[in-house]
Amino acid sequence: MALLEISIVPIGTDSPSIGDYVAEVVKVCDQHGLKYNLTDMGTIIEGDADTIFSAAKMLHELPFNRGISRVLTHLTIDDRRDKAIHLEDEVKAVQDRLTQKAA
Amino acid sequence: MALLEISIVPIGTDSPSIGDYVAEVVKVCDQHGLKYNLTDMGTIIEGDADTIFSAAKMLHELPFNRGISRVLTHLTIDDRRDKAIHLEDEVKAVQDRLTQKAA
Amino acid sequence: MALLEISIVPIGTDSPSIGDYVAEVVKVCDQHGLKYNLTDMGTIIEGDADTIFSAAKMLHELPFNRGISRVLTHLTIDDRRDKAIHLEDEVKAVQDRLTQKAA
Amino acid sequence: MALLEISIVPIGTDSPSIGDYVAEVVKVCDQHGLKYNLTDMGTIIEGDADTIFSAAKMLHELPFNRGISRVLTHLTIDDRRDKAIHLEDEVKAVQDRLTQKAA
Numbered sequence: 363m364a365l366l367e368i369s370i371v372p373i374g375t376d377s378p379s380i381g382d383y384v385a386e387v388v389k390v391c392d393q394h395g396l397k398y399n400l401t402d403m404g405t406i407i408e409g410d411a412d413t414i415f416s417a418a419k420m421l422h423e424l425p426f427n428r429g430i431s432r433v434l435t436h437l438t439i440d441d442r443r444d445k446a447i448h449l450e451d452e453v454k455a456v457q458d459r460l461t462q463k464a465a
Numbered sequence: 466m467a468l469l470e471i472s473i474v475p476i477g478t479d480s481p482s483i484g485d486y487v488a489e490v491v492k493v494c495d496q497h498g499l500k501y502n503l504t505d506m507g508t509i510i511e512g513d514a515d516t517i518f519s520a521a522k523m524l525h526e527l528p529f530n531r532g533i534s535r536v537l538t539h540l541t542i543d544d545r546r547d548k549a550i551h552l553e554d555e556v557k558a559v560q561d562r563l564t565q566k567a568a
Numbered sequence: 569m570a571l572l573e574i575s576i577v578p579i580g581t582d583s584p585s586i587g588d589y590v591a592e593v594v595k596v597c598d599q600h601g602l603k604y605n606l607t608d609m610g611t612i613i614e615g616d617a618d619t620i621f622s623a624a625k626m627l628h629e630l631p632f633n634r635g636i637s638r639v640l641t642h643l644t645i646d647d648r649r650d651k652a653i654h655l656e657d658e659v660k661a662v663q664d665r666l667t668q669k670a671a
Numbered sequence: 672m673a674l675l676e677i678s679i680v681p682i683g684t685d686s687p688s689i690g691d692y693v694a695e696v697v698k699v700c701d702q703h704g705l706k707y708n709l710t711d712m713g714t715i716i717e718g719d720a721d722t723i724f725s726a727a728k729m730l731h732e733l734p735f736n737r738g739i740s741r742v743l744t745h746l747t748i749d750d751r752r753d754k755a756i757h758l759e760d761e762v763k764a765v766q767d768r769l770t771q772k773a774a
Contacts, residue, residue, distance in 0.1 A: 365505050367504075367507075369541070371680065371682065371743060373680065373682075373684070373687050373689065374636040374684060374685065374686050374687035374688075375682070375683055375684075375685075376683060376685040376738075377683050378547055378682050378683035378740050378741035379547060379683075380682065381555070381558045381559055381562055381563060384555070384559045385559045385562040385563050385566070385652050386532060388563060389558060389563065389566075399504070399505070400556050400559060400560075401502070401504045401506075401509065401555075401556065402468050402502070402509055402543075402550075402552060402554065402555040402556055403468060403470040403504075403507070403509055403541055403543060403551065403555075404470075404506070406504065406505055406506055409617070410623065411628065411629070415621060415624065415625040415628075418621065418643075419617065419621040422617065422621075422645065422647070423617070424619060426647075426649055429549070430525070430651070431643070431650035431687045432646075432647065432648045432650065432687035433647050434644070434645070434646055434647075434680060434743075435643075435644070435647070436541070436641070436642075436643070436644055436645075436745065437624075437641075437643040437644075437645075438506055438539070438641070438642055438643075439624070439628065439639070439640070439641040439642075440505075440506060440638075440640055440642070441632075441638065441639050441640075441641070442521040442637060442638045443637050444481055444483060444589070444637035444638065447505075447664055449505060450505065451505065452484070452504075452505040452506075453503050453504065453505055455484045456484055456487045456488045456491060456503060456506040457503075459484055459485060460488050460491060460492060463488070463492075474577065474579065475580065476577065476579075476581070476584050476586065476587075477581060477583050477584035478579070478580055478581075478582075479580065479582040480580050481580035481636075481637050481638035482580075483579065512734070515730065518724060518727065518728040518731075521724065521746075522720065522724040525720065525724075525748065525750070526720070529750075529752055530720070533752065534584045534752050534753035535584035535749075535750065535751045535752070536748070536750050536752060537667060537744075537748070537749055537750075538746075538747070538748040538750070539578060539642065539746070539747055539748075540727075540744075540745070540746040540747075540748070541743070541744070541745055541746075542731065542742070542744040542745075542746075543741075543742070543743055544731070544735075544741065544742050544743075544772070545740060545741045546740050546741070547736055547740035547741065559670050560659075563765065571711050571712060573710075573712040573713075573750075575747070575770060578679075584751060584753055585710060585762045587761070587765055588768060590761070590765045591765045591768040591769050591772070594765060594769060595769060595772075605710070605711070605761050606765060606766075607676075607708070607710045607715065607751075607761075607762065608674050608675060608715055608749075608756075608758060608759065608760065608761040608762055609676040609710075609713070609715055609747055609749060609761070610712070611677075612710065612711055612712055619691055633764070642747070644678070644712055644745070646711075646712060648687060650687055655711060656711065657711065658690070658693070658710075658711040658712075659710065659711055660710050661690045662690055662693045662694045662697060662709060665690055665694040666694050666697060669694070669698075
């Protein structure tokens with residue numbers, strides 16, 4: 363299982379705000395039943411390699427459908443095959459370590 | 466104001482787990498009074514350009530202090546000078562859009 | 569047309585050197601007739617969205633085939649639909665601007 | 672020694688072309704005597720941690736000086752303390768491996 367962080371940036375908008383484009387990414391994730399967390403810097407999606415690469419390809423197209431002619435998409439994939447990674451696992455693992463050290 | 470997402474990856478560890486290194490990043494952020502959110506894919510820090518670049522430089526060194534000889538650090542900076550960006554702002558702005566559209 | 573920069577990092581390799589894994593990426597690009605440029609920080613592949621996403625998915629698997637259990641893959645896609653982007657285009661466009669300014 | 676790949680993206684430019692901004696990054700690197708390679712996806716700068724972090728901070732400001740109000744800057748740092756990394760080293764190391772394997 364893997365986690366994919368995706369950030370899709372439309373280039374050439376006449377405003378510095380890209381919230382509408384991010385909202386559409388979230389909406390399409392919901393429509394496709396993807397498991398995700400929205401952060402201030404991207405959307406983190408959970409799934410196996412097939413799921414995350416097809417999600418990335420679908421989501422990358424969204425700004426073009428709204429007339430944007432250039433898109434910069436950043437993808438970071440953390441893929442473990444020794445154990446499953448689910449949303450919140452990494453955060454919990456780090457918090458557990460910090461709690462142990464503080465004890 | 467800006468948001469910095471930082472991911473610091475030690476290369477050459479003999480284990481696929483890097484949770485200890487991430488826990489140390491979080492601990493040092495706390496020690497230095499930095500405002501941050503931990504996600505499954507990185508740590509998002511809030512601050513002006515001076516704050517985030519000095520934080521990045523300090524945090525990048527941490528694995529070397531533990532004997533690691535190679536580190537890959539990824540930094541994404543979202544910096545707006547037309548309005549302040551604080552942690553959770555982008556998430557809230559997107560959620561507000563989705564709520565409006567659903568109404 | 570788009571350019572994809574891909575960097576595939578095996579985690580838990582017990583050695584700071586990952587050159588063997590990068591060499592395999594290049595070899596597989598050659599075997600599949602992909603157009604690419606190797607840089608010090610990644611491999612830049614040229615193609616339409618179908619080509620680059622299928623290349624990314626294929627290349628991401630390579631370290632797992634060699635027994636690695638965790639892989640961090642970074643992908644940056646610069647995709648323009650108003651004009652074709654080919655390898656070396658961006659570099660040439662910047663150099664032309666610098667030459668004009670110097671003239 | 673380390674290699675820094677930097678990509679500075681102005682948001683809200685009203686045009687999909689960002690070549691002028693990249694040309695300015697290159698010009699300022701020259702003015703400051705930085706060792707760099709320009710690629711289609713970013714500028715790779717060589718130096719120790721002090722050099723690359725101060726270069727990143729200086730270059731990140733450039734679009735703001737031209738009236739841009741939002742900038743997304745991506746930095747990837749490959750930092751080795753077991754041996755020096757210079758521009759072209761990684762490319763040469765991979766090419767040497769491929770030549771050996773072909774022999």
